[in-house]
Amino acid sequence: MSPVTATLIILAIITVGEVVSIRSRAKIPTLLVVMIGFFVLIQTGVLPTNIIEASTFAIVGAVLQPALLVHMGTLIPMKVMKSQYKAVLITLIGLVFSVAFILLIVPPIFGYSTGVAGAGPLTGGLIAYLVTAEALQKAGLVSLLAIPIIVLTLQGLVGMPLTSILLRKHGLKIRTAMEGRTMTAAATAAEALPPANLLDEEQSEEKPRRQLIPERYQQSSFILLFLVFVGGAIAVGLENLTGVSYSLFGLVIGITGAYFGIYPAKVLEKANGFSIAMLGLIFIVTGSLVGITIADITAVLPAVATIIVVGTIGLIVGGTIGSKIFKWDPAKGISVTLTAMYGFPGDYLICEEVSRSIGRTKEEEEAILNEILPPMLIGGFTSVTIGSVIIASILVQTI
Template structure:
């Protein structure tokens, strides 16, 4: 089969996932659909395993991983992190407690490698999953290769409904508190807009006329990705950590613009290639392995989620946040953007009785929720997955 036909099939599966996700307001995650449909096609032989490698997108996706992580490092304006430091700290507390519980209890119940296989994906997104899956493969832990992908696919089904329920309760308290209409706690719409990429762009070291070129932006990102890969080889520290550091430092030093890959109009294709890398990790995984991993996966999700909830409660008490607000901020680790934004939008629309109430709810919740997701999925989980996988 010609590579273009194979790519068409893979993108059709991704598009199906997007249709179901958008139709269900993200209650059915895109990646869950992609993983489930692809796995069924592979197991039935409708989509032969050799076809995925033949698509060549796996190689492209592998090259783009460090580039995409550099891009992720440019996505969080430091000014927003400073204004939302409470959300950052509460999220980090949740991540630490969740990982500590998984490493101790899962190791006790199963073994250490199983704990590592679940910790990265549960506390983050697609990059953390890829780092974990690649690390397990390189370390020879093929017997538990199904654990990270099943955790990655199913955690949304726990995290998103729990978040929606808790946020709805908190939104009712905002709605019923008349005095909150005139109060401001620095967590309003402007910070949320900045996170969504609508903030005014600071002056960069490279003249704007050059940064208007998609090719120059891609060149800069590939420099960062190549440098991170080289540093990983030289130091033994996982390239993903170097990529993240280069992206954050590059944005802070005004070398990279915010959301650099988006500005180069390349993020859509990059995400498709990245999802194909996830799909390729299903090659070689059997139905028997998935069934055998279910007990471990369910235990990981339950213990990991408990840790995130405990972290939210503790962080909420430290900063005097209601647990119905603090816990959802931490739970963004289980699904990230755009799920966090869509949940806030849905809650504000369903709880608010007037446009004014909807806006008040949206203004208070959107920034901490987005910052929580970026802190965990974009930064924390990559660090966690990279560090833990190096201990195997």
């Protein structure tokens, strides 16, 4: 099979997943459709087991992975982090409790490595999975590879319905407060920003402390790609020197580089390379299913179910405690922590649906959306983009 044909077939599966996700308004994640579709086609012999290798596209994902981590460090401007610090801290508290619960309850039953295999992916997305999967392979724990990928594909089916229920409760409280005229302008706008482009507006207003790379050079995609690859190469080099995962160094380099003007915000998107990088990662994740059998999946389902349930309870407990500390409505705080299970665009779509279904007028709808969307977006970015990568990178060192 030619590389072009193999790539086209995998792209077709991904496209079906995207269509299903769009039609279901992200209730059915793209990755879930892709994983199930690819697994069934491989198991039934419709697709050859070497199709990912034949496409050669997974190599693109492997090469761009360090660069993607640098890019992730440029996603959240410092100004947004400061204005939404409560959402950031509540999210981090939720992540800590989730991981703690998993590592306390899962290892005595299924083993420590099993707990680690599920903890990183439960608190984040693709990058956390890749960090975990790579470490499991290096440690010779290939039999556990099914755990992180199943956790990654199923966690949103638990997190999204729970979030929707809780945000509806919070939305009703906002509506009731508006009816009683007890919601002040500060309460409705203290943390609210225009919902459609929260991060973009913040990034356009925030200027780096020092513009180390002149802005005129940051207009070139080639220069930006070079700078991102420099950051990724430094991260990999530091891993070789220290033994600490390059994912951590990549995030730090991205955050620092954006702060001092070496990188613009969302650097890979500006360099027109983000979609290709993400596509390469999906090819890597999909390829990891090739060696997994139905028996492997059946064997780990009890562990996966335990990890998802225990991890979700940990997020809820952490969100409740964080809400009490910062005097938030627990329904809002828990919802913010649950974004770790699905991230963007699920968080945006849930907020949009809740505000539309709760608000009876345009004024109520906008007030509810402006209240719940900013912390939900920041919670998702904090957990999926940064928190989960740090957690996975640290945990895998202990296997």
